[in-house]
Amino acid sequence: MITVIANLKGGSGKSTVLFNLALWLKEQGEHVTTFDLDPQGTLSDVAEVRKDEQFEELDVLTDINELYHCFDKNILIDVGASNMQDMKKAISKADRVLIPVSPSQPDLWATQRFLKIVKECVPDNKALELLAFVNRADTNKIVRESDETEEALNGIKSIKVLPYRLCQRTMFRRTLSEGMSINEIAPNSKSAKEFNMLASALYVELA
Ligand SMILES: Nc1ncnc2c1ncn2[C@@H]1O[C@H](COP(=O)(O)OP(=O)(O)O)[C@@H](O)[C@H]1O
């Protein structure tokens, strides 16, 4: 299963989600291969932090050509808008695209634009699953943006919206700075619970 984590917007949480998803798969006893095809290199950097801290390493490949020889059951690919060529190639090889969306109008616009790009690079007859979810949701229930964003996403026919939001939480930010998964840093926290729900929905057979 090749899962590409993508959106046009930087900062929507692609690398944070991919890093945690890769470690979650390992925590479930799975093997996983990750690709960092974003020149920003966040995933490569955080894997380096893990190595320096002598935690169990996360292998990160950076050459898309290796994707054509990789038959791992679980493949996760991080892409960024500054390398559109690799983004499109990765999407055309993917079984599904996971799209984190921050709760704001510009993020919704960027998501719609991104979906047009996806359509251009995937033949109509290819079954490609497009899964979106709200990341960085506000923890304050009075703020309506997260609900509104999820509603707007639900109105887009080509995607399936996963009703498992990740809230804006310091713990998620810390996973990158410390090179640890949310379950390593803060097991039993609200953040870990949110993340595990999302991961279980993505890998139903492991949950
Ligand atoms: N749910 C969240 N809560 C708090 N911080 C988050 C969350 N998701 C992402 N971040 C933080 O936002 C910043 C950008 O996230 P990142 O994963 O690098 O985005 P992208 O890869 O889409 O550019 C990072 O500091 C990251 O840790």
Ligand SMILES: [Mg+2]
């Ligand atoms: Mg990134």
